[in-house]
Amino acid sequence: MEKIVLVGINSQFIHTNLAIRYLKSYVEKYSDLKIDIYESNINNQIQSIMTDLFNLNADHYIFSTYIWNKEYVFRIIRELKKIMPNITITLGGPEVSYNAKESLLENTSIDFILVGEGEKVILNFLTNENKNQKGVASLEDNEYTYIGDENPIENLDVIPFPYSKDELKENIKILYYESSRGCPFSCSYCLSSIDKGVRYLSLDRVKSDLQKFLDSGVELLKFVDRTYNLKKDRYLGIWEYLLENYKEGITFHFEINANIFDEEVIEFLKKIPEGYFQFEIGVQSINKETMDSINRRNLLERLRTNIKAISKNIHLHVDLIAGLPYDTYESFKDSFDYVYDLESEMIQLGFLKILSGTKISREIEKYEYKYIEFPPYEVLSNCFIKYEELIKLKNIEKMLDYYYNSEKFKNSVKYIIENYYNRPFDFFEDISKYYYDNKLLGIGHKTVGIFNHLVKFFEKQKFDKIEIFIEYLKLDYLLLGKPGLYPEWFISHKNKDKYNDIIVGKKYSSVREGYKKTEFEKFSYDVIKNEKKEIEIFFDYSNKKIKIEIF
Known part of the structure; x- marks a missing residue:
């Protein structure tokens, strides 16, 4: 054999x-x-x-x-x-x-x-x-x-569970799972639009499979269903099963259409324990001409309302695509600001790929597309956006990863945008230009270096009230974990005697253990309530989720 x-x-x-x-x-x-x-x-x-x-x-x-x-x-x-x-x-x-x-x-x-x-x-x-x-x-x-295509499997339950028991014992890799195949939508850029119709594993089969993951050491399971939430009784049935069998330490990732959630679904999702579900939501663009051209529809107010309603306990990734028809550099700014306002944990800024077999691959001449003719087949320009503009968006994508998706600058970047910019896009455009002008793109940066560059950027822009900005930056820095070193802009004003008294009062196994797992810092500006008064914050790093206490 x-x-x-x-x-x-x-x-x-x-x-x-x-x-x-x-x-x-x-x-x-x-x-x-x-x-x-x-x-x-x-x-x-x-x-x-x-x-x-x-x-x-x-x-x-x-x-x-x-x-x-x-x-x-x-x-x-x-x-x-x-x-x-x-x-x-x-x-x-x-x-x-x-x-x-x-x-x-x-x-x-x-x-x-x-x-x-x-x-x-x-x-x-x-x-x-x-x-x-x-x-x-x-x-x-x-x-x-080639004599022709094989018919797809109609009853997906005949396909066995894909993972061995040994694989399920590991918790170092992301595992993937599909409960359905196919997609009912016709997005012009997507390969899934080629195969019409959707086939499903039975609800009992999905529950049986999910129990195997729940009983394992898996930390992240990603559903690869192209749009998970199509049949309400089915997808809600799966979610109800997961809630009934809640297990701490595992996260389930779903690619969903947030436009179609009704009030019942929203109320159910509010019950989900924090960190248990993670959603990927494809907004792609808010330009109506663009959406019409790619056969997509977003109900923008409803989408905003639904996302905001579930954002407190569901980890959210929201997608944008640059290079779509009718989207200029200027109109893309509106999509960026819309998505930024949703306050999701991650903004995934992608770039259109011209894939063989898709509708958009037959519209190359119509939209004057130029694209890389080898993987990843990424767009270089079209009649709406120039190559140099897409490169600027590429640089902004890098800044998004540093100053938004990392979730390390929630307070300091918010302070900058709210006080010095009319729109979020302009901040990311400016800081990407700072990185470009200083030849900082294309090289790796340690976390402390990314903090330092934000300070230098702030100074270069000649923004006022740097002393308040530094207080917000100090908060972000301390929320990363117990500092191993302090950058030169971080001037500590902690009351060491008060810090010691707090540790003794917290009854750690030893004072040394208390110092190891905590930090205490005085702020000249109230970075929690955003008002002009001094506060002191105690940071406890004992658990995965950092706890803070105001004094």
Whole structure:
């Protein structure tokens, strides 16, 4: 029996490849075949991965191919065929499914490409000597061979649970799960819009699967459903089950459409323990012409109301996409400010990718798109936005990561924007220009360095009341955890005798332990109530969530 290895090259070490696990579990359930899994990531050296694959000594390597790993996979298989000329190499995944012929012609090391949903295709492919099966593409004497698509699985319950017991014991990686396949929407830039209709795992099956995660050591489980909250009785049933079986220490991530929540759902979500649910919400743009052109609809006031209503206990990620039709640099500012006002934990600023098979890939001439013609196929310009403007947004994306998504500057950046700017976008534009002018982009920065640059930026802008700003910055710095060192702008005014008395009164195991797990600082401005008076704050770092006490 030939040895078969499914290969997943992930974008980061902490990620797992759900697809190859579904394929393995399906093939092994419905045949006598045994399949091995090999996983690595694009940060590892190609030669190291090649050595690993060579040592596995398999007959057949099947690679899961995505936008983030296509070029990496193509390079690996070219070299692997040199040292293992008799092996069979097969690719599957969205990055080769929609352009199988082009991929086979581009890389002659590929023997077969599996097109579309993989479980039935790979089972038939591996259990039949005749490889001319539905969903299997190849070149025979330089002639492209493909007899058509395999029908998708209607009853998803026949697909086994993808993870082994040993994998569930680990808590160092993000695990992924899908309770449905397909998407009813027709967003012009998205591959999911190509497959019409939605199929679901049964509610009982989903509950059974989720209990396995709840009983495990998993810390973050991400649902990969394209829009999770489509059928209210079903998605609410899943959430009710998770609430009834609440377990501290695990977070469930869902990609949702917040436009369609009604009052019942909002009231239910207010009951969710903080940190238990995490939502990703695709706003993309608030420009009506843009939304119409990409077949999306946002009810902006309703969206704002719903997001604000659940923001206290649900961790929120809100998405924007730059480079969409009709969105200029100026109009994008409005979308940015709208999203910023939602006060989500993270703003994910992405850039349009022109993917084969999507509606927008057929509108390149219409909108005069120029884009990178290799992964990630990112837009360079169109007739609404210039390349240099997209580069400015790229720089702003970096500043978002530093000064917003990190959640390390909640008080100091809020103070700057509220006191010196008419709109949030202008602050991020200005500080990105400061980084650019000082050649600070493109290099790594330690946390303390990012704090220091904010002080220098403040000084360069010649804003007044720097002494108040520094107090807010001190608060942010102390909310990171027990300081290992104090930057030069941080002048401590703590009352050491009072600090000692507080520690003694708190009854730590020892005074030394108390000092180790706490901090005490005097502020010349009330950074909690935003008023001009002195306060003292005691910081307790004993638990994951930092507690503060005002004196």
